[in-house]
Amino acid sequence: MTDKVIKLADLNKTAFVLSDEERHEVEHALTHYPDGRAASIDALKAVQKHRGWVPDEAIPVLAEAIGISAADLEGVATFYSLIFRRPVGRHVIKVCDSISCHLTGYDELRGELVKQLGINYGQTTKDGRYTLLPICCLGACDRGATMMIDDDLHGPVEPKDVAGILGTYS
Amino acid sequence: MSLRSANDPKYQKPLTRLIDVAAGPLGLKDHEAEGGYSALRKALKDLKPQDVQAKVKEANLRGRGGAGFPTGIKWSLIPMGPDAGTKYLVCNADEMEPGTFKDRLLMEQSPHQLVEAMALCAYAIQAQTGYIFLRGEYVVAAERLNQAIAEARAAGLLGQNVLGGAWSFELYVHTGAGRYICGEETALINSLEGRRANPRAKPPFPQIAGLWGRPTIVNNVETLCNVPHILLNGSAWFKELNQGKTSDAGTKLYGVSGRANKPGCWELPMGTTARELLEVHAGGMRDGKKLKAWLPGGASTDFLLPEHLDLPMDFDTIARAGSRMGTGLITVVAEDQSMVSAVRNLEEFFSRESCGWCTPCRDGLPWTVKILRAIETGQGQTGDIELLSKMTRWLGPGRTFCAHAPGAMEPLQSAIKYFRDEFEIGIVCDIDSSKLDVCTLPAGLPDITDHRDLATKAS
Ligand code: SF4
Numbered sequence: 331m332t333d334k335v336i337k338l339a340d341l342n343k344t345a346f347v348l349s350d351e352e353r354h355e356v357e358h359a360l361t362h363y364p365d366g367r368a369a370s371i372d373a374l375k376a377v378q379k380h381r382g383w384v385p386d387e388a389i390p391v392l393a394e395a396i397g398i399s400a401a402d403l404e405g406v407a408t409f410y411s412l413i414f415r416r417p418v419g420r421h422v423i424k425v426c427d428s429i430s431c432h433l434t435g436y437d438e439l440r441g442e443l444v445k446q447l448g449i450n451y452g453q454t455t456k457d458g459r460y461t462l463l464p465i466c467c468l469g470a471c472d473r474g475a476t477m478m479i480d481d482d483l484h485g486p487v488e489p490k491d492v493a494g495i496l497g498t499y500s
Numbered sequence: 501m502s503l504r505s506a507n508d509p510k511y512q513k514p515l516t517r518l519i520d521v522a523a524g525p526l527g528l529k530d531h532e533a534e535g536g537y538s539a540l541r542k543a544l545k546d547l548k549p550q551d552v553q554a555k556v557k558e559a560n561l562r563g564r565g566g567a568g569f570p571t572g573i574k575w576s577l578i579p580m581g582p583d584a585g586t587k588y589l590v591c592n593a594d595e596m597e598p599g600t601f602k603d604r605l606l607m608e609q610s611p612h613q614l615v616e617a618m619a620l621c622a623y624a625i626q627a628q629t630g631y632i633f634l635r636g637e638y639v640v641a642a643e644r645l646n647q648a649i650a651e652a653r654a655a656g657l658l659g660q661n662v663l664g665g666a667w668s669f670e671l672y673v674h675t676g677a678g679r680y681i682c683g684e685e686t687a688l689i690n691s692l693e694g695r696r697a698n699p700r701a702k703p704p705f706p707q708i709a710g711l712w713g714r715p716t717i718v719n720n721v722e723t724l725c726n727v728p729h730i731l732l733n734g735s736a737w738f739k740e741l742n743q744g745k746t747s748d749a750g751t752k753l754y755g756v757s758g759r760a761n762k763p764g765c766w767e768l769p770m771g772t773t774a775r776e777l778l779e780v781h782a783g784g785m786r787d788g789k790k791l792k793a794w795l796p797g798g799a800s801t802d803f804l805l806p807e808h809l810d811l812p813m814d815f816d817t818i819a820r821a822g823s824r825m826g827t828g829l830i831t832v833v834a835e836d837q838s839m840v841s842a843v844r845n846l847e848e849f850f851s852r853e854s855c856g857w858c859t860p861c862r863d864g865l866p867w868t869v870k871i872l873r874a875i876e877t878g879q880g881q882t883g884d885i886e887l888l889s890k891m892t893r894w895l896g897p898g899r900t901f902c903a904h905a906p907g908a909m910e911p912l913q914s915a916i917k918y919f920r921d922e923f924e925i926g927i928v929c930d931i932d933s934s935k936l937d938v939c940t941l942p943a944g945l946p947d948i949t950d951h952r953d954l955a956t957k958a959s
Pocket residue numbers: 681698699853854855856857858859861862900901902903904905
């Protein structure tokens with residue numbers, strides 16, 4: 331019976347506490363704007379930078395830090411594609427699927443990644459090493475087909491290059 | 501490319517003159533030694549804010565972010581005078597238009613140029629605070645811009661009482677978190693305020709009520725980077741940079757992507773032809789293939805044909821040819837590449853990036869994608885092309901809250917116009933069977949006739 335219940339919130343969960351570093355980053359961002367709301371994305375990114383993603387429990391804590399409602403911050407957190415609301419692997423691979431890359435080998439690149447990693451978009455490898463995501467034009471269309479792993483841009487990437495590139499991320 | 505040492509006496513590539521990708525960006529000292537920040541010093545010493553505005557207007561600088569609106573006129577709409585209160589300057593550095601990769605070059609390789617340009621523009625409109633709205637993925641640009649800002653601030657070129665004068669200017673890098681719609685001026689303002697990036701109704705225009713309700717100017721990176729050079733060299737010089745190729749002034753960062761031999765980005769006189777871009781600078785098409793079609797400036801522009809290659813790439817000429825110059829970076833499609841599949845890719849992008857605010861765009865784009873996928877896999881139905889043509893009107897200008905959906909319809913309508921036969925081949929049994937080797941109905945076709953038939957009848 332109980333397992334049929336969908337939990338909207340788990341009241342027994344341990345409270346989410348911002349680390350000193352995270353709090354410092356949020357407070358630093360607040361100094362850039364006359365209004366705390368504007369630090370929404372910086373606040374979400376501060377947590378994501380240190381934990382890889384933004385857990386639900388972080389939302390009310392961050393919302394309080396910048397002085398807006400949790401619902402408002404949730405709205406922002408779910409709108410933007412670079413804010414991750416589920417755990418991701420140690421390395422996030424973002425593959426450009428826009429037009430110039432489509433014309434210069436995107437299908438082959440994606441196919442090779444899916445084959446080598448054994449996962450599809452939105453999934454993480456079992457060993458927790460990689461998460462695979464599509465992304466809009468990376469502004470490096472002259473280097474298609476492109477992809478970004480963490481903060482590094484790669485391009486042009488041909489299927490034969492994939493194994494070598496993946497090997498440099500442990 | 502070693503433009504730094506070229507020291508071109510005619511100064512014909514102002515925006516990229518100091519760029520040497522292999523050597524990396526110049527620090528403040530070297531940048532100043534090459535004339536950097538002298539426009540700002542000159543303006544603060546000799547010119548009133550309105551004079552700076554007048555010079556930019558006189559130079560006939562048009563916005564390089566895609567729309568081509570005259571920059572001086574935009575600035576002149578901002579309230580001036582002692583009672584004008586707080587104003588903002590925002591640099592639109594959310595470069596996400598597929599096929600566009602020029603602002604990255606300027607920011608990564610010449611960050612001080614943008615910092616000076618923003619200070620100058622902020623002085624011209626008497627803004628006290630500026631933000632560079634930078635897309636989140638531009639990690640290198642963020643790092644270099646932040647460093648340039650710190651150097652400039654330490655040298656008194658930004659911050660309290662710039663260069664010892666009465667005017668103060670703070671400049672910040674604000675990084676985004678994805679979403680193409682952030683490039684739309686009013687959506688960008690919402691995003692910067694920490695909201696979802698839905699566009700705002702206009703009027704009021706941002707020049708009157710923008711960021712936090714205050715007068716705000718939003719300009720593209722490349723547009724801003726022209727300003728210091730106009731100030732230093734004058735509007736006559738700026739106009740002549742086009743070498744008489746067109747009536748639009750200045751140089752332009754043009755580029756080529758797709759299956760060309762040497763894709764890239766170059767600063768060239770405004771009005772350079774796409775043929776020169778493709779054949780001279782990009783070394784022609786790869787593998788000896790012929791060019792089939794090209795987008796003149798990003799995903800939201802209409803396809804043009806090889807016969808349009810000799811038109812000067814300027815705002816008005818490309819508009820007369822039925823497209824838009826957009827960002828001026830062309831994307832080329834080779835003869836053996838499918839137009840249906842290219843358009844499907846473009847519409848998937850627009851569908852995913854719709855902000856969801858209004859129904860025609862939120863629902864119409866996924867529907868468009870569904871039809872295109874069917875056609876691409878040879879499962880299109882009778883009437884699909886007509887339906888797609890109707891979509892280009894239902895989602896066209898004036899039907900949606902912002903230009904996202906109309907922009908999405910541009911490549912689609914032009915692809916149908918020029919390459920209708922490629923769409924027809926994807927339609928089951930609806931065509932002259934001589935165009936197909938065999939004409940059999942694939943078994944187990946998904947039922948995708950339902951709502952589309954209704955829609956056809958409803959119109
Ligand atoms: S046209 Fe699309 S992107 Fe623009 S407001 Fe409507 S839903 Fe949003």
